[in-house]
Amino acid sequence: MPARGVSATSGQVSPRLEQFQTKDVKPSMTSNATRPPRADGLPRPSDGLTGTPHDPTDGGYFGDFGGRWLPEALVGVVDEVAEAFAKARHDPEFLDELDRLAETYGGRPSPVTDAERLTALVGGARILLKREDLNHTGSHKINNVLGQALLTKRMGKTRVIAETGAGQHGVATATACALLGLECVIYMGRVDTERQALNVARMRLLGATVVAVDSGSATLKDAINEAFRDWVTNASTTYYLFGTAAGPHPFPMMVRDFQRIIGLEARQQVLDLTGRLPSAVVACVGGGSNAIGAFHAFLDDADVRLVGMEAGGDGIATGRHASTISAGSVGVLHGARSFMMQDEDGQVIESHSISAGLDYPGVGPEHSHLAAIGRAEFRSITDTEAMDALALLSRTEGIIPAIESAHAVAGAVVLAKEIGPEGIVLINVSGRGDKDMETAMEWFQLNGDGPGTVTTSTSATGNTTSKES
Amino acid sequence: MSGLSELFAATRAQNRAALIGYLPAGYPTLAGSADMFNALIDSGCDLVEVGVPYSDPVMDGPVIQAAAETARAGGFRLTDLFGIVEKISAKGGKAVLMSYYNPIMAYGADAFARDLAAAGGLGVITPDLIVDEAGDWLAATEAHGIDPIFLVAPSSPTERISRTVEHTRGFLYAASTMGVTGARDQVSSLAPDLVARCRELTDLPIGVGLGVRTGAQAAEIAAFADGVIVGSAFVSAVTEGEKQARALAEELAAGVRGTVPAIS
Structure with missing residues (x-):
């Protein structure tokens, strides 16, 4: 099949994207940084700041x-x-x-991992993981x-x-x-x-x-x-x-620019690995910094779908969620006009999510704009779906994602099936799950006699230990 | 001439400052809210600020935050505002609203100004709205004869004060200090300088708020401002009881007249 994404990188702005041109600037696109290019050809964070x-x-x-x-x-x-x-x-x-x-x-650049076992299990598009979880401090x-x-x-x-x-x-x-x-x-x-x-x-x-x-x-x-x-x-x-x-x-804009390196690197890495652009880029969205960082380098690649996964909590229908774009309305909160969760009096509604990092009733304004013009799609992932995905990625790839990032994994698995084996889905794994182990222990009952497939044969372990010592 | 212009013309003629008292609407109770505002007016407030209890009051300190939460827990709804204002104006009292902008946006800027005007309200103070973003609000307030009251801060450069006063009607709200609402022991030294800088740019009456709690502080501010705005101290007094709130209003009312020699 043709490398369908690549053709969109020629600099031509499609009619669909024309309205998205918010400002008539001619950015240099060249960083003023003085270091020689990296041997592997990957961009550096400074390349995200050129305008x-x-x-x-x-x-x-x-x-x-x-x-x-x-x-x-x-x-x-x-x-x-x-x-x-x-x-x-x-x-x-x-x-x-x-x-x-x-x-x-x-620790930049962060690698892209080919999630072969997850891909095989899902049976849809090829799934690639952008590994922001490997950064110092464990996230983007x-x-x-x-x-x-x-x-x-x-x-x-x-x-x-x-x-x-x-x-x-x-x-x-x-x-x-x-x-x-x-x-x-x-x-x-x-x-x-x-x-x-x-x-x-x-x-x-x-x-x-x-x-x-x-x-x-x-x-x-x-x-x-x-x-x-x-x-x-x-x-x-x-x-x-x-x-x-x-x-x-x-x-x-500033936080986006410091996070743009995620997508700038990933775009090049996916091209190097597969010879084409991904069919979709998937990221979780709370305030939206990892998502905008992952999405931004692909904005002009009209064939690359940008899909944000919001926290669905107990489900949008229950009212206990944090799906700001999917189920909120426009207002002003914390300095910006954007989608937010509010009641009819404009009082901010408390959000709910198992993920503390997504438990926020607002969202960054650029995401609201991308949603309004149809350049990005936003879906809602429940607590249960996210935790299932957390276990899935842990057991298929040996990567325990942050619960935030597990929302992206959950949505991407569904998307990979929708897109089918011809496609490529890139997931931004924004953080690692070490911080969430207490929640995971409770959710999966890892401590006691829970239903998980965790082996509880302590005597066997004890024997092994004693022999080795 | 708007109601607020008349008010400040009168207090200026008396060579004194106006006393402006703030309480959240629906505090201490929804049913008793209008009566409490009227008690403040009876006891010496020239104007009351009816605050809109809001979930995310970034410019308020702990006292007003807690009172706003009490009011919301007591069942306050946005539509209650207009009934409260109506009960104040029915008795001849003067009222403005103080509201963060999101509730106004949710209600609809035009509908909000319209319903406030119908209730007899005179203006709206918007602590988190700068004139740069106020296009819809200015159109709505102008259409319904409501005074839009903006804030300036000690950090505001001349250029921003200039732009702000251009769109402000009724009076200008000068924040005496860099910080949130709350009673303080001393009046900020930043306030006289800020008011002086504003005077060079506008003839609007200037109200000074943030941190006032005693008659002596009120007198100090009345020496250079047209209005003394008291919020957290009134909220604390109301928490104790109506008697305490009336006593505070009387003390502050004497304070704002402090620069006037006693009438013989």
Whole structure:
């Protein structure tokens, strides 16, 4: 069969995509970084910062979504961030340092794994895995925090605050702050500190102060509210290191640009491995940073489907879910106009998901735009479907994904069957599941006499051990 | 001349500042909410701010957050706002709303302004809406004769103050400090400078809010501002009881007259 995706890479913009051109810019597409190209031809993080034909307007709008819906008191610091990023993205010194840290500290590039056993079991499209779970700190979050922490240093700020849900962004932020010698305060909903106790301990070990937030629903959205309250009070010394591609402009664009390396690498890796582009790129979507990072390099490849998997919790029909685009409506939350979960009075509805990292009632504005123009599709994956997929990937490929990423796996398996053996489905495995073992132990009853196929023959193990010792 | 312009013209004529008291709507109870606003007006508030209890109040400190949660738990719905405002204006009181923007957007900007105007409300303070994003809201408020009241902060440069006052009607809300709502022991030193910078750009009355809780603080602010806005301290007083709320209003009302020599 013809390499159907490749033909779309010639630079021609299809009529369907024309409306997607949000700004008439001619980005250089060439990084100002000074290091010689990698021997393997793969791009570097700095290549994500060159500007794209899909950048927002000066006001921060992707189509009808985005903008700056924030208190006047925060306009000054947000402007400061925007100016600093606008300069940094073209500054060779900044770009070289970002590339150096990404490779020598973060572990980039991350590989693409051919999931042969999973592919065989599913019996549909060939499934490939982009392995962001192999990054330092265990997820894609490090891509963004290294960039923003370097920006913090450039801006002369000494104190970093951040919100975290599952704790992955908190751990990554605490890590970057330890590396660069910055004071670090992490806001985390009380409920999340309890279900992600291990990550709280990791952040504290890394020297961060973790503040448990009791207000509102005591989850991620409330942690963000508290971080904004801190920022408005301490704006002159403090940088708010936002974890996802949401919030007021320029955060959705900046976080996306630091995460673009995922898709830039993966696109080249899939071409190198298979000689063609994937039929679909699949990622989980909470706020949406790993998804926009994975999707973005494929936006102009009209034949590549971009599919986001939202957290379905107990199912959309139950009302207990976090499927913001699939079942929400348009409003303003945390600085941006986007889809969100709200009641008819505009009160934000508490979201529900087994995955703390997806348990958020908002979503980044660029995803809302991609949904509105039909360039990306969004589906909903229930807790049960995600946990089944977590076990499936563990047993077929020996990869325990984060519960967040398991949502992508669950959706991709269905998609692979729909697409059939001719196609290729690329899954972004955004993080690893070590942090979720407590949830997994409870869900699969791994501790006791549960129904899983875990062997509980302790005496046999004991014998083996005694012989070896 | 709008109701707010009349109000500030009158207080300026008396050479004093206006006292502006805030409570969340539906607090302490939904049934007793309008009466509590009227008690504040009886006891010396020239204007009340009827706050919309919101799930995600990023500019509010713990006192107002907790009160808003109490009001929502007590069954507050957005449509209750207009009944409360109607009961205030029916008694001759003056009221503006204070609302985060998402509830207004959900209700529909035009419908919101229309229903507020019908209830006799005078304006709306929008703490998380900047003029840059206010196109729909400005059209709605203009169509229904409601004053859009925007905020400026100590961090606002001249250019932004200028753009903000251009679209503000009624009065300008100057945040006295960089931070969230909540009573403080001392009045911020940033407020006089901010008000002075605003005066160079506009003749609008200027209300100063964030952190005021005593008559002495009110007098200090009244020396340079047209309105003294008190929120968290009133909420705390109402939590104790109507008597305490009335006593605080009386103390603050004396404070805003502090610069006026006693009438002989």
